[in-house]
Amino acid sequence: MSGEAARRDPVPLRVLDAVTQGLNVVGSGLILLLMVLVGVDVAGRNLAGAPVAGVPELVTLSIVAIVFLQIPAALRAGRLTRSDALLTALGRRLPGLAKALESLFDLAGIAVVGVIVYASWPMFLRAWTRGDFVGAVGSFTAPTWPVKLTLIVGAGVLILQFAARIWRRHA
Amino acid sequence: MTPFDIGLVALLVMGLLVLAGLHVPIALMVCSFVGVWLMRDNAELAARLLGLAANDAIGSYFFGVVPLFVLMGFIVSEAGFGRDAFDVAAAMFRRLKGGLGVGTVGANAIFAAITGISIASAAVFTKIAVPQMRRHGYTPRFAVGVVAGSSVLGMMIPPSLLLILFGILAEQSIGDLFIAGIGPGLLLAVFFSFGIVAMAILAPASIGNVDTQGGAGLSGRDYLAKGGPIAGLILLVLGGIYTGLFTPVEAGAMGAIGALALGFAMRRLSLAALWRVLVETGLVTATVCFLIIAAQMYSRMLALSGVPAGMGSFAAEAQLGFWGLMLIYCAVVIVLGMILDSSSIMLILVPLMLPVITPMDIDLVWFGIVTVLAVEIGLLTPPFGISVYVIKATLDDPSITLGDIFAGAAPFALMMLVVLGLVLAFPWIATGLIP
Numbered sequence: 001m002s003g004e005a006a007r008r009d010p011v012p013l014r015v016l017d018a019v020t021q022g023l024n025v026v027g028s029g030l031i032l033l034l035m036v037l038v039g040v041d042v043a044g045r046n047l048a049g050a051p052v053a054g055v056p057e058l059v060t061l062s063i064v065a066i067v068f069l070q071i072p073a074a075l076r077a078g079r080l081t082r083s084d085a086l087l088t089a090l091g092r093r094l095p096g097l098a099k100a101l102e103s104l105f106d107l108a109g110i111a112v113v114g115v116i117v118y119a120s121w122p123m124f125l126r127a128w129t130r131g132d133f134v135g136a137v138g139s140f141t142a143p144t145w146p147v148k149l150t151l152i153v154g155a156g157v158l159i160l161q162f163a164a165r166i167w168r169r170h171a
Numbered sequence: 172m173t174p175f176d177i178g179l180v181a182l183l184v185m186g187l188l189v190l191a192g193l194h195v196p197i198a199l200m201v202c203s204f205v206g207v208w209l210m211r212d213n214a215e216l217a218a219r220l221l222g223l224a225a226n227d228a229i230g231s232y233f234f235g236v237v238p239l240f241v242l243m244g245f246i247v248s249e250a251g252f253g254r255d256a257f258d259v260a261a262a263m264f265r266r267l268k269g270g271l272g273v274g275t276v277g278a279n280a281i282f283a284a285i286t287g288i289s290i291a292s293a294a295v296f297t298k299i300a301v302p303q304m305r306r307h308g309y310t311p312r313f314a315v316g317v318v319a320g321s322s323v324l325g326m327m328i329p330p331s332l333l334l335i336l337f338g339i340l341a342e343q344s345i346g347d348l349f350i351a352g353i354g355p356g357l358l359l360a361v362f363f364s365f366g367i368v369a370m371a372i373l374a375p376a377s378i379g380n381v382d383t384q385g386g387a388g389l390s391g392r393d394y395l396a397k398g399g400p401i402a403g404l405i406l407l408v409l410g411g412i413y414t415g416l417f418t419p420v421e422a423g424a425m426g427a428i429g430a431l432a433l434g435f436a437m438r439r440l441s442l443a444a445l446w447r448v449l450v451e452t453g454l455v456t457a458t459v460c461f462l463i464i465a466a467q468m469y470s471r472m473l474a475l476s477g478v479p480a481g482m483g484s485f486a487a488e489a490q491l492g493f494w495g496l497m498l499i500y501c502a503v504v505i506v507l508g509m510i511l512d513s514s515s516i517m518l519i520l521v522p523l524m525l526p527v528i529t530p531m532d533i534d535l536v537w538f539g540i541v542t543v544l545a546v547e548i549g550l551l552t553p554p555f556g557i558s559v560y561v562i563k564a565t566l567d568d569p570s571i572t573l574g575d576i577f578a579g580a581a582p583f584a585l586m587m588l589v590v591l592g593l594v595l596a597f598p599w600i601a602t603g604l605i606p
Contacts, residue, residue: 024454
């Protein structure tokens with residue numbers, strides 16, 4: 001995300017990039033928290049003779065959140081796994097066709113991540129209304145809806161980043 | 172079309188889409204969605220499969236620690252422990268012909284014991300070892316080749332992210348996989364070292380006009396100052412695992428905490444550097460885990476189609492035998508390695524292969540080591556050798572082309588092929604240490 005390119009972007013794209021970076025910051029913070037949690041668990045088990053309640057549950061929950069918080073930034077930074085040898089070669093001969101194909105691919109991304117959001121929404125609603133939680137009552141519990149909401153927000157921003165790629169390409 | 176046919180077509184279409192340049196996770200998701208939709212004639216069900224996989228596929232403690240292994244690798248690099256390892260190893264081997272090359276291999280082997288990802292090794296040693304080697308007269312092509320070749324040690328010598336991934340996919344003990352990685356990892360390092368010395372003696376032109384003084388030695392105190400912190404970290408990570416203080420899964424967090432504490436105590440880390448490393452860790456984690464989610468959707472779709480079971484009975488009827496099967500498998504992995512990254516290959520192939528090899532009574536831990544070795548050969552082969560791209564990006568020197576790096580890495584890819592053959596022929600190289 002070079003500052004030069006960002007400054008020339010229209011306002012909506014700059015807002016989108018700012019949001020993407022915000023999610024990225026939260027996700028990075030969560031990774032640090034994860035490290036501390038596992039450390040505390042190991043220390044508690046070996047020094048105090050008792051594991052810290054809820055650490056495995058929290059680790060399990062937060063990884064899903066971390067991934068969906070960071071994936072829009074990964075796409076923006078061009079880090080999403082792909083093999084672009086053929087596209088690059090095509091771009092040299094037929095730049096128009098390569099551009100069209102790239103945009104078609106981005107549309108496929110929008111469609112399939114859209115399906116994920118569509119299917120995840122009822123899961124979030126159920127977790128929210130029923131108050132689903134992980135852990136055991138009496139020792140440690142954590143609600144599952146925040147993670148499901150994070151997934152939907154992250155996937156939503158990912159869709160917008162796919163759209164932004166099309167916008168930048170054809171603007 | 173029967174579900175089986177749809178599964179086969181989905182496999183083919185997925186391959187074509189990936190080759191054409193669609194993002195790999197998106198290609199996997201599209202094929203899973205359309206595949207299930209056609210098989211069950213129910214789009215709602217297909218959508219639910221995608222949604223469930225997105226929500227649950229990585230929701231386990233094993234995946235939770237993936238970012239911590241990545242973080243450990245990056246902190247260790249950022250704190251300059253890679254340079255220490257290189258200084259120590261280069262001083263130790265400075266009297267050998269091609270000593271700096273051997274030193275780079277040695278440093279990578281040491282470094283591999285405190286990181287679990289090849290790209291961390293590739294990036295660190297491109298910055299440290301390549302300029303040093305060039306200053307002493309090695310050709311750029313040889314210098315980058317050594318770095319590319321020895322970076323694969325990061326994935327073989329425990330802890331290793333790829334071995335964790337395999338352990339999750341095949342439901343094998345990660346501790347056993349780590350132990351099994353030691354033998355082949357050390358064997359690779361030995362082969363690389365002898366290969367470099369042989370090249371220096373038999374074909375000196377290929378490594379360059381090297382000055383005989385391989386750099387200054389280190390005093391005993393220097394060895395201690397540079398080697399001590401690394402030795403401490405290795406002791407913490409591997410010692411902790413094998414004494415049972417913590418599990419292999421927790422080793423990433425403990426290594427990251429240890430490196431962080433050392434880095435701050437030795438004033439080698441700043442808060443700004445820590446933040447940069449955290450963001451980078453996040454990007455790598457997200458990329459790998461998103462791929463895992465997509466691969467889970469794909470393997471659930473395949474399971475519905477019955478293709479993996481069909482391949483199992485096909486392989487049984489074809490009477491390929493153990494060797495035929497393993498050779499074909501390794502060839503496919505290496506070819507895939509030319510167009511895909513390591514985790515994608517494992518995630519796509521391992522679920523397909525498990526039903527084939529389980530009835531053959533093959534040791535799955537050994538199979539994991541073979542898989543990782545074959546996958547890592549692909550890291551060095553064009554057109555998609557991820558290690559090579561990392562080196563190119565880190566070098567930022569237009570006079571060294573991608574072609575140079577691939578050519579320099581080729582002898583190391585060949586040596587890996589030999590080691591792969593040895594591990595295939597003598598499984599005890601991998602499994603011998605497991606109690």
